Amino acid sequence: MxxxxxxxxxxxxxxxxxxxxxxxxxxxxxxxxxxxxxxxxxxxxxxxxxxxxxxxxxxxxxxxxxxxxxxxxxxxxxxxxxxxxxxxxxxxxxxxxxxxxxxxxxxxxxxxxxxxxxxKHRWLLQDYHLHRGAGLQRIDHINVMTPDVEGVMRWYMDHLGFRLSEYTEDEHGRVWAAWIQRRGSVHDLALTNGAGPRLHHFAYWMPDMQSIIRTCDILAGARMPDHIERGPGRHGVSNAFFLYIRDPDGHRIELYTSDYVTVDPDFEPIRWSLDDPRRQTLWGARTPRSWFEEGSLLEAFGGGWVTPQEGELRGLPVHVI
Ligand SMILES: [Fe+2]
The missing domain is CATH 3.10.180.10 (2,3-Dihydroxybiphenyl 1,2-Dioxygenase, domain 1)
Known part of the structure; x- marks a missing residue:
């Protein structure tokens, strides 16, 4: 089974x-x-x-x-x-x-x-008097950088039943990024091309766009605006409103809201062309280079770090600052 x-x-x-x-x-x-x-x-x-x-x-x-x-x-x-x-x-x-x-x-x-x-623990969702700070709501997805997006995607789809929501492809039909899910949202796991495997980001769902903007105000108020890496903005892929921030060790956290559901059995994956800048940010804002190049190291099963490997797909997508 x-x-x-x-x-x-x-x-x-x-x-x-x-x-x-x-x-x-x-x-x-x-x-x-x-x-x-x-x-x-x-x-x-x-x-x-x-x-x-x-x-x-x-x-x-x-x-x-x-x-x-x-x-x-x-x-x-x-x-x-x-x-x-x-x-x-x-x-x-x-x-x-x-x-x-x-x-x-x-x-x-x-x-x-x-x-x-x-x-299971007491549910805090309606204990509004206990909500603080930016008000993160629930875990949403992870994003892993890998030099073999198609290989990883195939393993999770073929053996663990993941389903494809969206993908980015170049003119030769090579897959540069994929968003796969089990839960009926756009993704539990995103795969993006790059030296890896490394963790690109870990994402929480936010109750609304305002709470994402408030996160920027909170970090600015705390004199930590340099922890804001990208956004806020609207992704083309997933349609989500997003913000990427870096924690004190450099781990990247995405705050994310407003994507869509994928539960219909006849859902058809959405294809994006690699040279279409709207997939990154629907509004056309450029993406900082650090967002494409930096990620968190992963611990090997037997100890030590997994050494990131470069793949055959090289080069940054369009619209980089
Ligand atoms: Fe994400």
Missing amino acids: QPNIVRIAHGVFYVTDLERSRRFYVDLLGLNVLHETGGALYLRANEDREWTLKLELAPEAGVKHLAYRVGTPADLDALAELLDSQGLPHRWETEVDRPRLLRFQDPHGVPVAFYAESV
């Missing part, structure tokens, strides 16, 4: 100064602390019933793993069988609230974890 993947579920970031990260994520952005252990913060946004971002103190910044939720424990077992059949090493771990986590490195080098069961 093919494992039923439900949605993107959490990320574990290594950070080098936990108090500095707490100020950024909790005091300014308004994420809620669900658990605090020695050297780690477990955070969630206002709609999240479980923790969605763990910040772990470490000597170097990077990403430990990215996790997805599956439907049932049987789906986890089916996934383990799939990994066995493909000769992919894996192991079982536990995390706070998550007793059974299946950890491995996908065939393209991304450290991932899958789990079926998690402790």
Whole structure:
């Protein structure tokens, strides 16, 4: 049986100064602390019933793993069988609230974890008196840079049942970026061409555009405008209103709202031409070079960092500052 993947579920970031990260994520952005252990913060946004971002103190910044939720424990077992059949090493771990986590490195080098069961916590969505800062609402998606977008896309679609929403193609039919989903939104996982694998960004859904603009005001008020990297603006791809910010260690966070649903069985993926600047920003604003070139290192399954590899597709898309 093919494992039923439900949605993107959490990320574990290594950070080098936990108090500095707490100020950024909790005091300014308004994420809620669900658990605090020695050297780690477990955070969630206002709609999240479980923790969605763990910040772990470490000597170097990077990403430990990215996790997805599956439907049932049987789906986890089916996934383990799939990994066995493909000769992919894996192991079982536990995390706070998550007793059974299946950890491995996908065939393209991304450290991932899958789990079926998690402790549920009090829902904060309608506890408006507790909402603070920018008011992040829920985890939305991740974006991974890879030199083999088509290969990664095919693995997740063929073996884990991901569906294609949108893609960027050049005149030779080569895929430079892909947005794939399980949840019925535009994407749980975006893949963009670049030296990798690295994490490009980790995204939270926002309740409205105003809360995204307010994030800019909050960062400006805190004398941290240099943490705003790109936007706010409107993407062509996904139609989302967006803002990209960088945390104190350089991890990129996207604040995102106003995309569309993809649940109809006859949904047809949207194709974008690589040289169409409207896919990046519908309004025509240029994208800073750092956005294309920088990303967070990923931890290898056996320790150390995954070494980013360059692929055959080189060069920056149009409309770069
Ligand atoms: Fe994104």
